[in-house]
Amino acid sequence: MLRPVVLALAVLLPALTGIAEAQNRDLRTVFTAPIAIERSEPVTEIPIDFRFGKLFIAARVNGEDSEFIFDTGSPTILSRALADTLDLVTIGQNTGVDANGTAVTMDVAIAASIELGGVRFIDVPVLVFDYSGVDPGGCIFTGGVIGSEILPGSAWRIDMQRMTLGIAESTDVWPAAEDGIRTPLHDFGYPHAPVIDYSVGDISDRALFDTGSPDQVALFARVAEHESVLDGFVDGSVMRGRGYEGVSAGGSGDLEPLIRATLSDFRAGSHQLGPVRASVRGVPPTLLGAGILDRQIVTLDYPAGQVLLAARSEPAEARREAGYGVQAIGGEVRIMRVFDGSHAASAGLEPGARVLAIGDRSLTSETPETQCDTVRWLLDGFDPADAQSLLVDGEEGPVVINVPATE
Template identity: 25%
Template sequence: MKLLFTLITVLGISTLFAQEYKGLAQGQPAQKNYLTTVPYTFKRDKMIVQASINNKTYNFLFDTGAPMAITAKVAKELGITSVNKLQIQDANGASDSLAVVNLNNIKIGTVTFNGVPTLVVDKLGPLECLNIDGFIGSNVLRNSIVQILPGNKTIIITDSPKSLKLSRKNSVKMFVEPGQASPLVSISLLTDKMDADETVLIDTGMSGFYDLSTAVYKNAQQYDLFKTLAQATGFYTLGLYGNSKSELQYQVKLPELAIGKFGFKNITATTTSDLRSRVGIELLKHGNITLDYLNGRFYFEPFGDKKSVDLAEKSWPFKPVVKDDKIIIGIVWDAALAGKIDAGDEILSFGNLNFNGMDVCQKLLSDFKAVADNVALVIKDAETGEVRTLQVSKE
């Protein structure tokens, strides 16, 4: 049995002023027949690239799930003034109005882009710990073909598909959403009894492999497509405007997810308040990806000759998150821990990570993945202030 889950596209962008404004999907490369290679670095699971505006070099998060954005500090430094304001919704559903400017002379590698609508963000919140000045988003890339090669940490940007030696057998159709040129692809969700198609956002700004939209999860419940492992109230994601609101969330298991002919087995995912599911940066652990905005194709070229990969792994029975300069418990998945730890409790130490004396950026950039599978957790009760220690294990 095959199902098709189709969600209404919610762009999250509406014009507040100037009815003639045409949206964020504008701007053009200044050259033709171009190819440039741009190195990137990883910082806390985020891709950081350098680009220049008016010959001044800045650091950007490379984020296909967002439009081009700069900080207010950069806008002031460049002497750029706002031309409009837009209502912008972040990944958690929070919204606010942001200034938008048209930028020229954006140089990424050797390619220059002009006339690109760019959001001006007052503050980047916890993302400021990455020392970035904004986002390189899909609207600036929408007239190009973008290949990401994790083996040597480079991004190739070109307008010539022939220069990349792409194999169509490794591709699926990609829809470029008209509002901000977000890349959307159809994936297959597979069980022993059925498979379903879901349209997801390819989001290089998202940590993790697959975030499941709560709306899709609820639509799929009647078909037992996902196995619900746990449900709890809390929050664990950060958006442009800060933490998501506390609400009922779900932890689920999916037997297999396929992109084209390649399968990812035994996926554990958590739900997100965004109305669209997302495939994130961990896809790059398994192969090269190419987003052909020009011709509407998405390529995934797996490493080696495997046809699938098993993503089964243990996870902690809670999720930490940064709030008010503290590391706190965002959500507790294991009901057996109720009363021992609760959402909102401050984490003072976690295995070999001692957060006492750390500033917020040191906390945020701590390597939680380096913590052993069974460790002592020291927390401060959010209600009583009591400090207590318990042993926790990955499950």
């Protein structure tokens, strides 16, 4: 029996590269200062909307109402358009890395208040980013992202069965689940992202609970390569292919080998969550993603330093996995990934190929408005698991490729 292997998860304060001389603020102090919280009542609930594979919530920043993606794996990032509307003053710049490991520099400002229902967070450091320059951000990001630096000081219950986000002083306001899981929550400082212990095979490590990831689990490649983890892949569940892991603030990553598999053994702390469906990602850390919310109600209890997981009484239906994926990039629609042995691979689709039309819908847009219509349709109206006829730009001209439905 191999001894457990522990891979250290480095959670570092991003490099701080600029200070506004006029205000003479030390950015490290700005990022690490506790955020004051005002509550109109001990517990409040706000609705969650699920679109484009993301969790959307309404919030008010400095008195301005807008819609935001709720992303526990990110700091709070306001869109440039909203920041300009609010006349926010830049106090410096921050350089960090996005989900693909690419360095990204953003302006830093202070939001005097961020209100979620009856909860008000005061003097919140926020990053500012122009989403219009990144696909598909300009079409789906209105206010930006509400992220993890406001999480300390509250218990947060994410219940996608009821489609609500609960915010409370403590978990005492909610009934305890008889068969629920409790495991430690680690907070390594700004941006205070929730980190939990996990183990798979003979590997013990720490994972980021990231509602910005659509997967149940996104397993760091070094973990996935371990013999004891490979032995835990359920027979017949492995899908291998090539493609791009996704688009983040710094753009799309490189063309990479892709792996999906079902893990028979995955534990949150010492508690069994498996079997879980996992993808493999090239950059650390391992992520416990929003896909787990299909099966679990998750509570991030920062005051008590614990994560609570309770099985939903009505789990969501299992999602069909298509053998390929598409995305709008730079005004064009491209094949982002293709898995070996799939109908898409057999039909001849290749990662990077430009798609001119799907069925009778043209994807060659001329205006920003029609481009955003295409982006939103691809994210929320198009299902590659259905039978599709794709018009692809080939070496000798357009080629029709028919892809049967995924069973």
